[in-house]
Amino acid sequence: MKRATAWSFCLLFAGSTCLAVDEAADERYRNLLYELRCLVCQNQSLADSDAELAGDLRRRVQDLIDQGMSDEEIIAHLQARYGDFILYRPPLAWRTAALWAGPFVLLALTAWLLLRRIRRGHARASGSLSDVERKRLKDVLKRGSD
Amino acid sequence: MIRGWLAVAVFAGLVAMLAFGLTRDPSRVSSPLIGLPVPAFQAERLASADEHFDSTALRGEWSLLNVWASWCTTCLEEHELLMRLSQQLALYGINHRDTRDEARNWLQVYGNPYRASAFDEHGEVGIELGVYKVPETFLLDPDGVIRYKHVGALDEEAYQEQILARIREGRP
Amino acid sequence: MIPELGHFALVLACVLAGLQAFLPGWGTQRGNPTWMRSASSLALGQGLLVLLAYLALTWAFIEHDFSVRYVANNSNTELPLAYRISGVWGGHEGSLLLWSLVLSGWTVAVVALSRRLPMLFRARVLAVLGFVSLGFLAFMLATSNPFDRLIPAAMQGRDLNPLLQDPGLVIHPPMLYMGYVGFAVAFAFAIAALWGGQLHAAWARWTRPWVTAAWMFLTLGIGLGSWWAYHELGWGGWWFWDPVENASFMPWLVGTALIHSLAVTEKRNTFKRWTVLLALLAFSLSLLGTFLVRSGVLVSVHAFANDPARGVYILGFLALVVGGGLILYAIRAHRIESPGHFELLSRETLLLFNNVFLLIAAFAILLGTLYPLIVDVLGLPSMSVGPPYFNLVFLPLMLPLLFLAAVGPVSRWKKTRARELLRRLQVPLVLALAIGTAVPWAAFGSTSALVLAGTMLGVWCISGPLVALWRQFSRMRRGTSAGYSLRHLPRHMVGMTCAHAGLGVIALGIAFTTAFSMERELVMNEGDSVAFAEHEFVFRGVQEVDGPNYRAQQGHLSVYRDGEPIVDLHPEKRTYLVQSSPMTEAAIYSTVWRDVYAALGVVQPGGGWGVRLYVKPFIQWLWGGALLMAFGGLLALSDRRYRYRRKRRRT
Structure with a gap:
């Protein structure tokens, strides 16, 4: 696909100047910004936010990319300064175990319980007789043998 | 009906948690820097571009590192308290995203409580400290370790309960 | 004078709601038919009074009565008429009045359309609805009276939040509330059934249309909300997993589950307890959403201005209504028999799993929304749960659901054969x-x-x-x-x-738009052009335009596809005069196959304008x-x- 000159993505809305960067870095930069939360407006990513801090942080992310840091290193860099709060994607850790695993554990548990119950209900319905039926059957058999 | 009571119990837990949530400010972000040495940074001093402000020099005594700016209206709310504290504590400033002229002028008009201020024109130092809402105040122990961070205007109550209490505790 | 009338009507409505909550219920306990029958007239009277209050507030907006605090805070003489009418629900107090109005509307509908219900049951349903209404009317009068006077009156109003001055937002809240509040009817039906301790086959048939109607409105409301965010926020996104969005999405998921389990209950007379629990849950989540949006426990872009007293009140009411409902369920549910057996491979099982996926999805959203709060309670460092989490967790739960959505309809009740399914x-x-x-x-x-x-x-x-x-x-x-x-x-x-x-x-x-959307963000000067995603954009410059209550810089972009001009876009950067907040008004050219979307940024220091361009297929x-x-x-x-x-x- 044809692409026009790639421009640094963010700085425009904060009113700063723009640098031409290569395409892959541009893509990385953009994806990173969507994963990071602005601490000022708090409900926008760094990519969307107009706050000054967001502008500073975008510049920092750009600098770190230019320095050749990997995505993980950049995220660790920001996490060391602003904590987990800046990460829209909660890190995998003990404190987030319930968050990440909770829905799936619950899913497995309910699925297992339900399947077991359906099987049992089915067995009871098709295979066994109720107490009344059993008693009647007994009576019938008894009379037959008399 | 175990299932029913289970639902009631889960719901009660939820309500208790939400009630607790009402007492908290959700926009307040805890700092990961607490308990760690203050990040090493060097910056120009506000007073003069030739002199340097070195964070690693902030040791030997308890000190406060206050992030401020001339455009910050909340900073005025805590200014009087800072002026008073400067008599008792080593107080350093970080002038955040400001211009030299305006910042110096501001100190002249309202008084300068700082032993020295770092000039953080582009917010680089701010990022190192995880600053997101000016003013912020850091408490450093004699080893240069960050013990506490206050976000927003410092008041007498926070000073007494958070800062002074920690200093007293820390002293042998 | 008219605001006082509105206030008075609200007080009277509150009194009637109180009577409606207790008289008919007491009547059913005492076997007093007169008291039971009083429910209908009380509900009608209450509905009329709330309508009167609502009209009074609308009148105050239309007539610019800035001696009413709420009007002064949310309107302005320059505000166009349409937004003055919709401005009534632009803030906390007025939107609460809309809530009450919608609830009264549903109650009156129940009165009018459910004449065939047994008297006892009907009296109980209306009593529960009366109780819910009482809670909200009392809340409004105690903490959020929209008719509070401002003395001395303001000379000019502070204007409606510019974000809300959009056609999408004129209809979005009423639709959303129709959905939210509509689940109150299903809730009332469920409580009435538990109250009586029996749930016969007809219950599901009575309840079903109400749930379907509420679900329909909620679907429209959420759709409109997403459409509005796409147009108005200017980021080209259509779903942000914001707590407020999640608050409306959770009841929708549970409501969808309820529709399906009601189908089983009606057709097969089984899943009864489960269906009743879902009916309780759907409305509980509506109430929880109300709490999350209005209490300030979570950070959100759309939340109302907060006041801790309000949070305490709603939480108390939530605990009372939902807690009461769940306790009643715990005590009474075992009386409800669920006969009917089915095989492992049957429509029942498929619908059961539909319910499982929908509920787990709702649970995941609830967990993600509240997790930052849980972490705070445990004293752990602050954290965020954002779109990457929700997308990652939601997707694996939705794919099986999509799969089931085709299998369910071709399957048979009780028992279906794999070979038969495969053939169909x-x-x-x-x-x-x-x-x-x-x-x-x-x-x-x-x-x-x-x-x-x-x-x-x-x-x-x-x-x-x-x-x-x-x-x-x-x-x-x-x-x-x-x-x-x-x-x-x-x-x-x-x-x-x-x-x-x-x-x-x-x-x-979703598949096409997330995978193939293209965006460009760049500085453009007059005459500049840029080509991407098979489109060429030529920037023709910016001019000043004046709106009724704003001034705007309007960009002009010509868009070409394969060399042919297809449209001229005029994105705006608006500054609303009163609140002086800048607003991005995107220009969008929509076709069935793709949208071409342009948003204007700010003037660059070195000259030129920041421009955001998107091509979003499907x-x-x-x-x-x-x-x-x-x-x-x-x-x-x-x-x-x-x-x-x-x-x-x-x-």
Whole structure:
């Protein structure tokens, strides 16, 4: 696909100047910004936010990319300064175990319980007789043998 | 009906948690820097571009590192308290995203409580400290370790309960 | 004077709501028919009074009565009439009044349409609705009176939040509230059944249309909200997993589960306890949403200005209503028998799993929304749970659901054979495989797994239910003409087909738009052009334009496709005069296949304008699908079963 000159993505809305960067870095930069939360407006990513801090942080992310840091290193860099709060994607850790695993554990548990119950209900319905039926059957058999 | 009571119990837990949530400010972000040495940074001093402000020099005594700016209206709310504290504590400033002229002028008009201020024109130092809402105040122990961070205007109550209490505790 | 009348009407309505909450219920305990019957007239009286209050507030807005604090805070003499009328629900107090009005509306509808219900049951339903209404009216009067006077009166109002000055937002809140509040009816039906300690087969039939109606409105409301965010926020996004969005999405998911489990309860007289629990849950989540949005426990872009007293009140009310409902359930549910057995492979099982996936999805959203709070309670460092989490967790729960959406309709009750299912699903399977691989590859040159899965399941989900409908049609055709059978297809079945197809359409939209959207953000000077995603954009400059209550800088971009001009876009950067907040008004050219979207940034220090451009394929399919789903709900509502009963009653 044809692409026009790639421009640094963010700085425009904060009113700063723009640098031409290569395409892959541009893509990385953009994806990173969507994963990071602005601490000022708090409900926008760094990519969307107009706050000054967001502008500073975008510049920092750009600098770190230019320095050749990997995505993980950049995220660790920001996490060391602003904590987990800046990460829209909660890190995998003990404190987030319930968050990440909770829905799936619950899913497995309910699925297992339900399947077991359906099987049992089915067995009871098709295979066994109720107490009344059993008693009647007994009576019938008894009379037959008399 | 175990299932029913289970639902009631889960719901009660939820309500208790939400009630607790009402007492908290959700926009307040805890700092990961607490308990760690203050990040090493060097910056120009506000007073003069030739002199340097070195964070690693902030040791030997308890000190406060206050992030401020001339455009910050909340900073005025805590200014009087800072002026008073400067008599008792080593107080350093970080002038955040400001211009030299305006910042110096501001100190002249309202008084300068700082032993020295770092000039953080582009917010680089701010990022190192995880600053997101000016003013912020850091408490450093004699080893240069960050013990506490206050976000927003410092008041007498926070000073007494958070800062002074920690200093007293820390002293042998 | 008129605001005082409104206030007085509200006080009277509150008194009537109190009577409605206690008299009929007491009557059912004492066997007093007069007290039981009083419910209807009390509900009607209350409805009229709330309407009167609502009209009084609207009048204050229209007439610019800035001596009313709420009006002064949310209106302005320059505000256009349409936004003055919709401004009534632009803030906390007024939107609460809308809440109450909608609840009264539903209550009056229950009074009017449920005459055939047994007196005892009806009295209990209306008592529960009265109690809910009492809670909200008392809340309004105690903490959030929209008629509070401002003395001295303001000379000028502070204007409506510019974000809310958008046609999408004129209809979005009423629709959303119709949905939210509509679940109160199902809640009341469930409580009434538990109260009486019995739930007969007819209960599901009585409850079903109410749930379908509420669900239909909620679907429209959420769709409109997403459409508004896409237009107004200027970031090109359509869903942000914001706590407020989640607050409306959770009841929707549970409401959808409820619709399906009600179908089982009506047809097969089973899943009864589960259905009752879902009915309680759907409305509980509506209330929880109200709490989350209005209490300030979470950070959100759309939340109302907060006041801790309000949070305490809503939480107390929530605890009372939901806690009471759940305790009643715990005590009484065992009395409800759920007979009916089914095999492992049967429509019952499939619907059960539909419920499981929907509920786990709702749970995941609740968990993600509240997790930052949980972490705070435990004293752990602050954290965020954002779109990456929700997307990652939501997707694996939705894919099986899409799969089931085609299998369920072709399956049989009680017992269905795998071979039979496979035979009926041959056509959808072939279509899904063919279209699912061919289209993404041919149109976009892509074979990414996610797009493939999304397209296949989308096609699958549209064609599966159509096959079921076709089978029904063929069966009916044997005796009659094609036209006759077409007209007399069971409406609930056509409705279901529409709703499932709508889901498929949404899946296609999401798959294509997330995978193939292109965006550019750049500085443009007059005469500059940029080409990407087969479009060329030429920047023609910026001019000043004046709106009724704002000033705007309006950009002008000519868009070409294959060298042919297709449209001129005029994105605006507006500054509303009173609140002086800058607003980005995106310009969007929509077609069935793609949107071309332009937003204007700010002037750059070095000259030129910041411009954001997007080409978003298939994005309109999202809202098209939502509309189709809601239309399916409407069709199901018009099913003969509901009409027939009423007609027979009349003769």
